[in-house]
Every structure is written in C-alpha cells, then in structure tokens.
Amino acid sequence: MLEHDVLVIGAGLAGMRAALSAQETGANVAVVSKVHPVRSHSNAAQGGINAALTDRGDDWNDHAYDTVKGSDYLGDQDAIEIMCSEAGQELIDLEHMGVIFNRDDRGLLGTRAFGGQQKARTFFVADFTGQAMLHVLYEQLMKSSIRVYEEWFVLSLIIEEGMCCGVTAFEIATGRIYVIRAKTVIMCSGGVGRVFEPSTNALIVTGDGIGQAYASGASLMDMEMIQYHPTTLKGSGVLITEGARGEGAYLLNSEGKRFMETYAPNMMELASRDVVSRAEQTEIDQGRGVDGCVYLDLRHLGEDLIRERLTQIVDIGQDFAGVNIINEPIPIRPGMHYIMGGIKTDVNGRTNIPGLYAAGECACVSVHGGNRLGANSLLDTVIFGRRSGVHAAGYASEQEFTEFDVQGYIKGYERKLQSIADRQEGERWAQIRNDLGKGMDQYFGVYREENGMQILLSRIEDCKKRYEKVVLQDRGTIFNTDLVFTLELGFMLDCAETIVRSGIERKESRGAHSRTDYPLRNDKDWLKHVVVSKTDNGPQISHLPVKITKWTPEERKY
Amino acid sequence: MQVIVSVNRFNPKDNNGKYWEDYNLEIEENATVLDALIKIREETDGSLAMRCSCRSAICGSCAMRVNGHARLACNTKLADMTDEAGMIKVEPMTNFPVIKDLVVDQQMFWDKVKQVSPWLQSEGPEPKGEYVASNESMNQLAGVMACIMCGACVSDCSVMEVDKNFIGPAALAKAYRFVGDPRDSKSVERLGVLNEYSGIWDCTRCYECVEVCPKGVAPMDRIMALREEAISVGYGDTMGARHADVFSDLVEDSGWLDELRLPIKTVGIFNLPALLNFAPVGLRALVKGKMPAIFHHNVPNVQNVRNLFKRVRNDQNKDG
Amino acid sequence: MKFAFFPGCVSRGGCPELYPAAKKVCAQLGIELDELQDRGATCTGAGVLQEKNQFLGDVLNARTFAIAEGLGLPIMVICSTCQGVMSQANRRLKTNPDYLAKVNEQLSEEGLEYKGTASPRHLLWVMVEDIGIDVLKTYVRRPLSGLRLAPFYGCYIVRPSDDLEFKLYRDREDSLERVMEALGAEPVDFPGKTRCCGFPILTINEKNSVQMVANHTASAKQLGADALVTPCPLCHLNLDGYQPSAMRQTQQDINIPIIHLPQLVGLAMGFDPKELGLSRHIISTKKVLSKIQVAV
Incomplete structure (x- = not known):
C-alpha cells in the first residue's frame, strides 16, 4: 500500500516548496508529478521574484499596495499582506538554499x-529566475530523499466521507494504475495555459489539478481572470520576459512611436500587464501594428547589458523569431500567459474540501485578483507552497488514514481506461483540443463581450460531446501519451467551461477581464469574487466578498 | 515544405526490435524538428512517444538525436537539418536505455547527479540576511545554472559510451556549480571525491559535450576548471594531475614535448608495474622504428621559453 | 604558396613517419614551408598544459602566432590537436582585447606582440580551401581506386565547431571525404568518424582508452573499410599503437591499418610507401597497399 501523511501533486516551485516544508515538520511526504520535477513549467518564469527588503529602505506595505492596485482591487488584502510581509524572509531562505541571485556592487x-511597481524590488537570476529557483529546490528535494512518483499521471482525487484521502494515478511508463493513500493532498498542478491556443505556457499546462479538484467539489474562484502577457512571439507564443522592459526596452508601433505615452504616461512600458496588453491590442486593432504585432526595442540597452541580464531571450529571439535583439526590434504581441483564478483557498492553502490543499497557479488565495504583477507569481508559489505544506502536515498529524476500497478504485479506472481504448470510431483528442484553444483565443482574448462568450460556451459544450467519443491510436500500455493527452483534454474542457461561465457572469471590466460591452469597472455591483462549483445540475455560480484591510478602491492610473 | 522525418522506433511490448519509420509531411518553412514530431503525433500517428513541454529550450524534455547528434528538438530548425532528399533522422539519445521510441530512461542520469551531493553545503551559522558574494562569482555560476539537465551531453559523451561508471559531463558540471560557489564550504571534500576513479580525470577532452550542449554550459570546460582547482588545492597525486604537471615541465624544459619521458614521469620512475605496462607498446614501436627520438633537442633560444614560464607563474602568484 | 609551418611535437616524436611524409607532399604541391619550431615556437600545450594553467597556454600560442606574424606568413599545421588548441586560444585572444593585452604584456619582454591576425590551418583545409579539390586531382599519379577508407578526423579539428569557424568555412565538415574522393578512393561513413580516439586518457584510464580504439577500428572494419585515414598523429598513436591491446582487451581480430593523411596523399602522388614511412606502422599496411598494387 502506497501511503503518505502528505501527498503533493505537481513538482514545480509550489509543489517542491510545499513538500520540503511539510517534511521539515516530520511528516512522511511524497510528490506525484506527470513530469520529472525540473521539467515543470515554473522554469518559464524569466524575470524574477518580488520582495520588499526593509534593510534596503523598502516597505512591504508599498509592495502590498502595488499588488492591490495591480489586482484592480479584486485581490484579498489579508492574503496580499501575508504574501508581501513574508516575502523578504522567503527570499533570504531561497538564497540560503543556493539560488544564485544577481548581486549589486556591495555583493x-x-x-x-518590474511592471506596476513604484520601486525596483524584483530579485533575479539573469533572465531564468524560475529555472534557477526550480533547480535549487530540486537540489533540496534530492537532499531530502522525499519520494517522487515521477511521470505518474493523477486520474482523480479520492473523496471518502467528504474528505480527500488520496489519489488514483497511473504510471505512464508502464500503464499500471495505483492508489496512493494520503491524509492530506496538496494540489500544486499549475495553470490552464494550453486551454488557449496559442499560449506562452508549456504543453503540459492543461489544468488537470483544477479540473480534478472541481470534479471533486472544490470551489473555483476568479476563473475569468486570464492574463495576457504583453510580450510574446507571434506564432509560437513564446515568452519574452518583462525584465526586458524592466531593463528599459521600448514598445514601438508601426510609426516608430512609444505608444505607451498615450495609455500610461507615468509608468510607460512598465504599467501593469493588463494595461500594456490592452494598449498593444488597441494599437494593433487601430491599424498601427505590423502583421498583428508591435515592436519591442532593446537596441539602446547595449550588447553588454543584454548579454549579461537577458541572455536567454537573445537565444529565443534568434531561435524562434530569427531576430538578433541586439541589433533589431522584435515583433511581439499580447499572448495568453497566466490564470489569476483557480481553486479557492484560504491563506493556509485550505480548500473547501477537508484534507485538500492547493498552492501556486492552480490555487486562488486570491493575491492576484484581476491582474497579477510580474514577478509576483514566483513569490506566490513559494509563500503559499510553504504555508500549505506546514498546515497540511499539521492537519495530517491529527488524522488517521481513512479506510476505503482501494481495489475498487483501481478496478474502476482500469474499466474506464479500457472502455476508452475499446472505442473504434471517432475523433482524436488533437482536433478537439485545437478547436477549443482557437475558440478561447478568438472569443476570450484581451477584449471580450457577451455574444462572443456565448458562442464560445456553446462551442465548448459541443467539444464536450465530441470528447465522449474520442478514440485512441495507441492502445498499448508503455508510455502511452495518446492516452495522457486524451485524459488531459477532459480536464481542459471543464476548466474552459468554468472560465467562460465566470466571464459571462462578471458584467464589468476589471483587471484582465475587459468587456467591450461593459467597458468600465463597477465597484458598486462587482467588487466581489465570482465562484464556480460543480453540482449535479452543472456549474453553479456564486459570489464572495473581497477582503479589504487598508486600501480602499480608487481609480487606477499608471 | 515537404519533409521526410525518419524516426527510430521501439516498443518493448512488440517484437520488432528497433526499426526506422518514415513520415512524409508538409510543414511551414520555419518549423522546428519538434513542430514536425508534434504534427506527426497529432495528425498521423498517436502512438509515437516522445517527451516535450516548453517548446523554448528551458525544460530539457525533448533532447534526442537528430542526424546523429544530440539536440533539443524544440530549438532545432527542420530546414537546417534536412538532406537533399528533404529527410532527417531522429533517434532517442544514446547512453540511455530506451523506454519507447524517443523516450529514454533517465534514472541512471539522475543517480549520477545525486552522486555529487548536489546541494549547497555552507558552514557555520547562517547569516541573518543573504550571503555576501560578488556579482562576478554569481554570474560565473549562472553559466552552469543555465543547465537544463536535458542529457544531451551524456548522450554523446565518448567516455560514457565505453564506461558506464564515469560520472559524466552533466553531473560534473553540476559539481562545478558548488565547487565554484563562494557560499559552499565543502569544495575541498567535493574535489577529493571528484578526483577519484570515474571522476574528473576520466574525461577524454573530446568536446562532444561542449558541441551538443544547447545552453552553452560547456561541461568539459567546467571539468577542466575542476581539474585546475583540484591541482591547486593539493590533489596532485593522480595520474591525470601528474600527466598535466609533467607535460608542463617538459615543455618548459625544452620548448616541446618529450614523449619518451612523459609516460615514464607521469606514472613515476619507481612505479614498476605501470612502467612495465608501457613496455610492450614501447617494444613494438621500437621494432617498427616508431620510437620517439632518444636524444630530445631543445627549441632554439629555449632560455626565452623558460623565462616566459617563470614570468607568467610569478605574475599569477602575485595576483593570487 | 608559403606557410609558417608548425609540425607539432608528435610528427617528429611518437609518429616520426609523419613529418617527412608531410614535407614531401607539401613540396610536391608547391607549398613552401618556413619551420616555426626552428624559430623557437613551442608546443601548443595540447590541452594538457591548459588543464593546469590555461593562461600560460594562451601565452605560448600567442607567442607562436606573433612569430608567424613577424614572418608575414599564415600558419599551417599537420595535427588536429594543434589545430584545435591553437584555434581555441586564438578565439579567446581575438574576442577579448583586454585579455590579448594581458597576454602581450608577457610577450613584450621578448620583443614580441600578437596583433590578432593569425588563422592557423591544417594541411587538410589548405588542400580543400587554398589548393582546391580540382587542382588536387591533377597531382594524382596513382589513383587509389578500389580503396575503401574510413575517415577519422580527431576531435580537435571538428569541435568546438564555432572555434574552428565551421559556419564560415562550410567545406571543413567533410573535407577529409572530399580529399579521399579526389584521390580516387571511396569514403566509408562510420559512427566513429568524428569521435574520440581515447588518446588523452591513455595514461589515466587505459582500459577506457583502448576500448575506444577497439570500437572505432572494429566498426570501420565491419563496414568494409580497408584502412582508417586521420589528419591527427595523436589519434594515429592510439588507433595504431594500441590496436594490439584493443584486440587483446576485446578478444577479436581487427588489424586495420591507420594511415596519416599526408601518407595517403603521397601514395596517390606516386611516392614510394617506404619514403612515406608506411612500413613503420604497428599495424601492417601491406594488405591495403597490395590492393592498389603497391608493394612495401
């Protein structure tokens, strides 16, 4: 019997941070991940991690204010205070673990x-901060000897008597199905990127965990809040770090003008992401773009600075756009990047299901509200990863393992997977996934409106029907990715539906949710979270108040 | 453009062994090898197994051999790799057991990384704030931290091909990341372990790892830096270290290499078994008239060379 | 055509048959040679000295480059290892002016200065790039038709390809095959072509080194090659000198001759095998010579 006090799903930054902090309390911890830990999408965070260090004359209250304002006042301020006040120590802890952060002249x-902030408080490792942190946390994981179920795909959470008490999963290399029993489960499975096509996100980011939690009765919150990153490459959607603008790069339209003067005269290119993406989209829509893009211009930064601090995007420009960013501007456009919403948790990672925790992008605490600031995502993963690890371990120490029919779960899934393999005629997952992604891109872009979202909702419903008949081409047991993608698509469709239903529900423009039919923010009616839960009658929408501690909503100007 | 992607396939559950399967497809000019494989997987053959994720050379999932060399499929342009017939050959990495098609088992790879105790080991009480370290020292490590553990260097490593015990380029580069880290206090102990059999001295300096590394980590250069460091902290008593020492001394002495004296001085004049080991080869060479000149001549003005050696060393000592 | 000639240590040491063969071939091709070692140039360090002290190695090579600059001649080498080590040092010197200045400071006492104009080239590249394959063909008196030859480049003449400017000189990638074809022989593509011969670890881990010899020689033989041809005397030392050990270690009969590139060119030019030192190999070259109706 595989069993652990704490089982973490996902081995990105949130997952590994959760596992390590849980283990420090003495709990028996394991991690299950569909990819090897260092393949996780946390790698992709390029620019850095925010923290207000008091000994540098910074104040976490200022960081918190910038975060609240960036969230368009939808972020819960109690959670934001916790994140920003604990950031300094967390940063130092990461440095002590071995992260090789860039230094100043004093060492x-x-x-x-970084964007949307009054002060430079983004700490970084060149332009691969996420990778540098992920690999250091993996070093710590190797040191800890925490068991990792590597390349195991979680099929579902096991809920018995209303409590989460483990998972059903299959080992991708062999196709064997297992139950892993756990006193607590921490979901750290990442976002929903590939629900959209294109997206900056890795191909593995398919919303599995959000879908599994939702299917088990967990509430999802702020799902309509999808961030479009201002600088992504055309076509592939590969990300160019905000660090480029942080170092001083310009955004130019087809006339060679720094158009951000019009939209954010003070912060210019470093306004918050929703503002910059909207500005770009407006320029493009009004005919001042080039081939659906605007330009990011780094030339004036000089080769030395670019090579030291923006190493990776030199390669990205060359490899994926054929552009030498040292000598020429690079065409970019807004691209789907991040989901602010996710599994609703409290500040300790607890969901509404006892025994189930969540942290990182799949969770919604909510610290990002309507729009996440650049370099707050890494911070979110480690702060709430750590907190949920500690609390889940504490909860587990007071629990016994729940007894249940393990074989029943295994047999049930064997039958289910067999029935998928037995289908002989129908579509493949790829067609449906592509139709879904293109639809989300078309109707749930930087700007949205009622009609489009309704069309999108019916397309998703259609995709769901088609999904019931998906056929496999690979019916074998060894490393069957055909099956993995098929299972992922099921979760993606559920995520898409909750995103669009939440989007239709919020009848205003706030943060990343910009509706052409409701162009203004409406604090009177909509200063509240949209929550979706699964019921027998389909998704049920409800609302939760926004927690406001010291910053009252005001108009947002950059 | 029209391309033929020839994939080396394998599934342990069927009895076909390894075989080549050709996929013909039409794809846009600027497509990558990964784009082509994804297209095959999505449109033609769902049973084709490979790993891939980020599509931008940071996750390290899609390392495989393209036309005989390890690369990331995601940052390799298809058009750069096709031959006159529009064909490319794609195989799983070598020096790894194959699970299926392009998917390899990386357990041994990670075991070797673990072998170098790959975590920071500082000494004394932790400072309240961060460790103070120069930006140069951190930047220098950034070149190694850029490693994405894709395995390309191990796949094409000349030594691993003949000796599975060799720690290998990826793990040694990882070791350098700690030996070179001013916050780590175990450099000497680490070098002691790396100095042993299967460690830094087993690298054959073939540059395969430097050539195939998609992130510019240059593992072999890190191994050379570890050798230099090992010698400088006093681990001179290995065959490799002595070899470098004697080599340097001989060039200093005469301006060029005296091959007769190199092996003898490397193993040590009193190391009879090792000397005897060279004997048969020496005898064969002697018979064939292939032996290096017994009377080794100096280059003209050898005194200039000797002075240069001394000057460089003195200046280096002054600079610390 | 005149070059500052850097024969390297091994062509006059461990492989004494190489130096005269190269000189004969060059003379025939009309290449005039001014010998750098007669003018006080030193060993490149072969990458070994660099393990201990890379700066010192770069100073030594800069010194050689400066001597050649003084002669106003381009440098030619006949050893893959010399080529690689020089190219690597040259890249460091040429791309970093501060570093070059620091190196020149050391040379100043001898009255030397490296200005950064050197571009050392192996005889192999000189034949392909300066003489040209078509002209090379005109020197062939004894076509090597019927010979199946496995090219063995040696690491340092193929990697790191950036240092060796492969992007600038596209022909370098298959230069050896082109020369073989020009001489009338048939190149045999085999997995060992650009792999390591194992020489650098011979004194450190002989078993691994010898295993590499066994793998490459056996696979070339299996694919029907009559001989391996190499532009690197260090590869020759290992592949030829340690082939008997390789046969013993892996308990198989291999016995495939290893021919230096200049020897091969010399053969095609009609030189007597003895003059080219083909009788001085550990693995007999008789069989391969008899295939082109030449007796040793």
Missing part, C-alpha cells in the same frame, strides 16, 4: 524594475 542581492 548584496540586486534588483531590477
């Missing part, structure tokens, strides 16, 4: 400027 941690 202390150095900062760069």
Whole structure:
C-alpha cells in the first residue's frame, strides 16, 4: 500500500516548496508529478521574484499596495499582506538554499524594475529566475530523499466521507494504475495555459489539478481572470520576459512611436500587464501594428547589458523569431500567459474540501485578483507552497488514514481506461483540443463581450460531446501519451467551461477581464469574487466578498 | 515544405526490435524538428512517444538525436537539418536505455547527479540576511545554472559510451556549480571525491559535450576548471594531475614535448608495474622504428621559453 | 604558396613517419614551408598544459602566432590537436582585447606582440580551401581506386565547431571525404568518424582508452573499410599503437591499418610507401597497399 501523511501533486516551485516544508515538520511526504520535477513549467518564469527588503529602505506595505492596485482591487488584502510581509524572509531562505541571485556592487542581492511597481524590488537570476529557483529546490528535494512518483499521471482525487484521502494515478511508463493513500493532498498542478491556443505556457499546462479538484467539489474562484502577457512571439507564443522592459526596452508601433505615452504616461512600458496588453491590442486593432504585432526595442540597452541580464531571450529571439535583439526590434504581441483564478483557498492553502490543499497557479488565495504583477507569481508559489505544506502536515498529524476500497478504485479506472481504448470510431483528442484553444483565443482574448462568450460556451459544450467519443491510436500500455493527452483534454474542457461561465457572469471590466460591452469597472455591483462549483445540475455560480484591510478602491492610473 | 522525418522506433511490448519509420509531411518553412514530431503525433500517428513541454529550450524534455547528434528538438530548425532528399533522422539519445521510441530512461542520469551531493553545503551559522558574494562569482555560476539537465551531453559523451561508471559531463558540471560557489564550504571534500576513479580525470577532452550542449554550459570546460582547482588545492597525486604537471615541465624544459619521458614521469620512475605496462607498446614501436627520438633537442633560444614560464607563474602568484 | 609551418611535437616524436611524409607532399604541391619550431615556437600545450594553467597556454600560442606574424606568413599545421588548441586560444585572444593585452604584456619582454591576425590551418583545409579539390586531382599519379577508407578526423579539428569557424568555412565538415574522393578512393561513413580516439586518457584510464580504439577500428572494419585515414598523429598513436591491446582487451581480430593523411596523399602522388614511412606502422599496411598494387 502506497501511503503518505502528505501527498503533493505537481513538482514545480509550489509543489517542491510545499513538500520540503511539510517534511521539515516530520511528516512522511511524497510528490506525484506527470513530469520529472525540473521539467515543470515554473522554469518559464524569466524575470524574477518580488520582495520588499526593509534593510534596503523598502516597505512591504508599498509592495502590498502595488499588488492591490495591480489586482484592480479584486485581490484579498489579508492574503496580499501575508504574501508581501513574508516575502523578504522567503527570499533570504531561497538564497540560503543556493539560488544564485544577481548581486549589486556591495555583493548584496540586486534588483531590477518590474511592471506596476513604484520601486525596483524584483530579485533575479539573469533572465531564468524560475529555472534557477526550480533547480535549487530540486537540489533540496534530492537532499531530502522525499519520494517522487515521477511521470505518474493523477486520474482523480479520492473523496471518502467528504474528505480527500488520496489519489488514483497511473504510471505512464508502464500503464499500471495505483492508489496512493494520503491524509492530506496538496494540489500544486499549475495553470490552464494550453486551454488557449496559442499560449506562452508549456504543453503540459492543461489544468488537470483544477479540473480534478472541481470534479471533486472544490470551489473555483476568479476563473475569468486570464492574463495576457504583453510580450510574446507571434506564432509560437513564446515568452519574452518583462525584465526586458524592466531593463528599459521600448514598445514601438508601426510609426516608430512609444505608444505607451498615450495609455500610461507615468509608468510607460512598465504599467501593469493588463494595461500594456490592452494598449498593444488597441494599437494593433487601430491599424498601427505590423502583421498583428508591435515592436519591442532593446537596441539602446547595449550588447553588454543584454548579454549579461537577458541572455536567454537573445537565444529565443534568434531561435524562434530569427531576430538578433541586439541589433533589431522584435515583433511581439499580447499572448495568453497566466490564470489569476483557480481553486479557492484560504491563506493556509485550505480548500473547501477537508484534507485538500492547493498552492501556486492552480490555487486562488486570491493575491492576484484581476491582474497579477510580474514577478509576483514566483513569490506566490513559494509563500503559499510553504504555508500549505506546514498546515497540511499539521492537519495530517491529527488524522488517521481513512479506510476505503482501494481495489475498487483501481478496478474502476482500469474499466474506464479500457472502455476508452475499446472505442473504434471517432475523433482524436488533437482536433478537439485545437478547436477549443482557437475558440478561447478568438472569443476570450484581451477584449471580450457577451455574444462572443456565448458562442464560445456553446462551442465548448459541443467539444464536450465530441470528447465522449474520442478514440485512441495507441492502445498499448508503455508510455502511452495518446492516452495522457486524451485524459488531459477532459480536464481542459471543464476548466474552459468554468472560465467562460465566470466571464459571462462578471458584467464589468476589471483587471484582465475587459468587456467591450461593459467597458468600465463597477465597484458598486462587482467588487466581489465570482465562484464556480460543480453540482449535479452543472456549474453553479456564486459570489464572495473581497477582503479589504487598508486600501480602499480608487481609480487606477499608471 | 515537404519533409521526410525518419524516426527510430521501439516498443518493448512488440517484437520488432528497433526499426526506422518514415513520415512524409508538409510543414511551414520555419518549423522546428519538434513542430514536425508534434504534427506527426497529432495528425498521423498517436502512438509515437516522445517527451516535450516548453517548446523554448528551458525544460530539457525533448533532447534526442537528430542526424546523429544530440539536440533539443524544440530549438532545432527542420530546414537546417534536412538532406537533399528533404529527410532527417531522429533517434532517442544514446547512453540511455530506451523506454519507447524517443523516450529514454533517465534514472541512471539522475543517480549520477545525486552522486555529487548536489546541494549547497555552507558552514557555520547562517547569516541573518543573504550571503555576501560578488556579482562576478554569481554570474560565473549562472553559466552552469543555465543547465537544463536535458542529457544531451551524456548522450554523446565518448567516455560514457565505453564506461558506464564515469560520472559524466552533466553531473560534473553540476559539481562545478558548488565547487565554484563562494557560499559552499565543502569544495575541498567535493574535489577529493571528484578526483577519484570515474571522476574528473576520466574525461577524454573530446568536446562532444561542449558541441551538443544547447545552453552553452560547456561541461568539459567546467571539468577542466575542476581539474585546475583540484591541482591547486593539493590533489596532485593522480595520474591525470601528474600527466598535466609533467607535460608542463617538459615543455618548459625544452620548448616541446618529450614523449619518451612523459609516460615514464607521469606514472613515476619507481612505479614498476605501470612502467612495465608501457613496455610492450614501447617494444613494438621500437621494432617498427616508431620510437620517439632518444636524444630530445631543445627549441632554439629555449632560455626565452623558460623565462616566459617563470614570468607568467610569478605574475599569477602575485595576483593570487 | 608559403606557410609558417608548425609540425607539432608528435610528427617528429611518437609518429616520426609523419613529418617527412608531410614535407614531401607539401613540396610536391608547391607549398613552401618556413619551420616555426626552428624559430623557437613551442608546443601548443595540447590541452594538457591548459588543464593546469590555461593562461600560460594562451601565452605560448600567442607567442607562436606573433612569430608567424613577424614572418608575414599564415600558419599551417599537420595535427588536429594543434589545430584545435591553437584555434581555441586564438578565439579567446581575438574576442577579448583586454585579455590579448594581458597576454602581450608577457610577450613584450621578448620583443614580441600578437596583433590578432593569425588563422592557423591544417594541411587538410589548405588542400580543400587554398589548393582546391580540382587542382588536387591533377597531382594524382596513382589513383587509389578500389580503396575503401574510413575517415577519422580527431576531435580537435571538428569541435568546438564555432572555434574552428565551421559556419564560415562550410567545406571543413567533410573535407577529409572530399580529399579521399579526389584521390580516387571511396569514403566509408562510420559512427566513429568524428569521435574520440581515447588518446588523452591513455595514461589515466587505459582500459577506457583502448576500448575506444577497439570500437572505432572494429566498426570501420565491419563496414568494409580497408584502412582508417586521420589528419591527427595523436589519434594515429592510439588507433595504431594500441590496436594490439584493443584486440587483446576485446578478444577479436581487427588489424586495420591507420594511415596519416599526408601518407595517403603521397601514395596517390606516386611516392614510394617506404619514403612515406608506411612500413613503420604497428599495424601492417601491406594488405591495403597490395590492393592498389603497391608493394612495401
């Protein structure tokens, strides 16, 4: 019998941070992940991690204010206070673990400027901060000897008597199905990127965990809040870090003008992401783009600075756009990047299901509200990863393992997977996934409106029907990715539905949710979270108040 | 453009062994090898197994051999790799057991990484704030931290091909990341372990790892830096270290290499078994008239060379 | 055509048959040679000295480059290892002016300065790039038709390809095959072509080194090659000198001759095998010579 006090699903930054902090309390911890930990999507975070260090003359209250304002006042301020006040210590802890942060002349941690913030408080490792942190946390994981069920795909959470008490999963290399029993489960499975096509996100980011939690009765919150990153490459959607603008890069339209003057005269290119993406989209829509893009111009930064601090995007420009960013501007456009919403949790990672926790992008605490600030995502993963690890371990220490029919779960899934393999005629997952993604891109882009979202909703419903008949081409047991993608698509469709239903529900424009039919923010009616839960009659929408501690909503100007 | 992607396939559950399967497809000019494989997987053959995720050379999932060399499929342009017939050959990495098609088992790879105790080991009480370290020292490590553990260097490593015990380029580069880290206090102990059999001295300096590394980590250069470091902290008593020492001394002495004296001085004049080991080869060479000149001549003005050696060393010592 | 000639240590040491063969071939091709070692140039360090002290190695190579600059001649080498080590040092010197200045400081006492104009080239590249394959063909008196030859480049003449400017000189990638074809022989593609011969670890881990010899020689033989041809005397030392050990270690009969590139060119030019030192190999070249109706 595989059993652990704490079982973490996902081995990105949130997952590994959760596992390590849970283990420090003495709990028996394991991690299950559909990819090897260092393949996780946390790798992709390029620019850095925010923290207000008091000994550098910064104040976490300022960081919190910038975060609240960035969220368009939808972020819960109690959670934001926790995240920002604990950021400094967390940063130092990461440094002590071995992260090789960039230094200043005195040999202390150095900062760069990032969007939507009054002060430069983004700590970084060149332009691969996420990768540098992920690999260091994996070093710690190797040191800890925490068991990792590597390349195991979780099929579902096991809920018995209303409590989460483990998972059913299959080992991708062999196709064997297992039950892993756990006193607590922490979901750290990442976002929903590939629900959209294109997206900056890795191909593995398919919303599995959000879908599984939702299917088990967990509430999802702020799902309509999808962030479009201002600088992504055309076509592939590969990300160019905000660090480029943090270091001083310009955005230019087809006339060679720094158009952000019109939209954010003070912060210019470093306004918050929703503002910059909207500005770009408006320029493009009004005919001042080039081939659906605007330009990011780094030339004036000089080769030395670019090579030291933006190493990776030199390669990205060359490899994926054929552009030498040192000598020429690179065409970019807004691209789907992040989901602010997710599984609703409290500040300790607890969901509405006892025994189930969540942290990282799949969770919604909510610290990002309507729009996440650049370099707050890494911070979110480690702060709430750590907190949920500690609390889940504490909860587990007071629990006994729940007894249940393990074989029943295994046999049930064997039958289910067999029935999928037995289908002889129908479509493949790829067609449906592609139709879904293109639809989300078309009707749930930087700008949205009622009609489009309704069309999208019916397309998703159609995709769901088609999905019931998906056929496999690979019916074998060894490393069957055909099956993995098919299972992922099921979760993606559920995520898509909750996103669009939440989007239709919120009848205003706030943060990343910009509706052409409701162009203004409406604090009177909509200063509240949209929550979706699964019922027998389909998704049920409800609302939760926004927690406001010290910053009252005001108009947002950059 | 029209391309033929020839994939080396394998599934342990059927009895076909390894075989080549050709896929013909039409794809846009600027497509990558990964784009082609994904297209095959989505449109033609769902049973084709491979790993891939980020599509931008940071997750390290899609390392495989393209036309005989390990690369990331995601940052390799298809058009750069096709031959006159529009064909490319794609195989799983070598030096790894194959699970299925392009998917390899990386357990041994990670075991070797673990072998170098790949975590920071500082000494004394942790400072309240961050460790103070120069930006140069951190930047220098950034080149190694850029490693995405894709395995390309191990796949094409000349030594691993003949000796599975070799720790290998990826793990040694990882070791350098700690030996070179001013916050780590175990450098000497680490070098002691790396100095042993299957460690830094087993690298054959073939540059395969430097050539195939998609992130510019240059593992072999890190291994050379570890050798230099091992010698400088006093681990001179290995065959490799002595070899470098004697080599340097001989060039200093005469301006060029005296091959007769190199092996003898490397193993040590009193190391009879090792010397005897060279004897048969030496005898064969002697018979064939292939032996290096017994009377080794110096280059003209050898005194200039000797002075240069001394000057460089003195200046280096002054600079610390 | 005149070059500052850097024969390297091994062509006069461990492989004494290489130096005269190269000189004969060059003379025939009308290449005039001014010998750098007669002018006080030193060993490149072969990458070994660099393990201990890379700066010192770069100073030594800069010194050689400066001597050649003084002669106003381009440098030619006949050893893959010399080529690689020089190219690597040259890249460091040429791309970093501060570093070059630091190196020149060391040379100043001898009155030397490296200005950064050197571009050392192996005889192999000189034949392909300076003389040209078509002209090379005109020197062939004894076509090597019927010979199946496995090219063995040696690491340092193929990697790192950036240092060796492969992007600038596209022909370098298959230069050896082109020369073989020009001489009338048939190149045999085999997996060992650009792999390591194992020489650098011979004194450190002989078993691994010898295993590499066994793998490459056996696979070339299996694919029907009559001989391996190499532009690197260090590869020759291992593949030829340690082939008997390789046969013993892996308990198989291999016995495939290893021919230096200049020897091969010399053969096609009609030189007597003895003059080219083909009788001085550990693995007999008789069989391969008899295939082109030449007796040793």
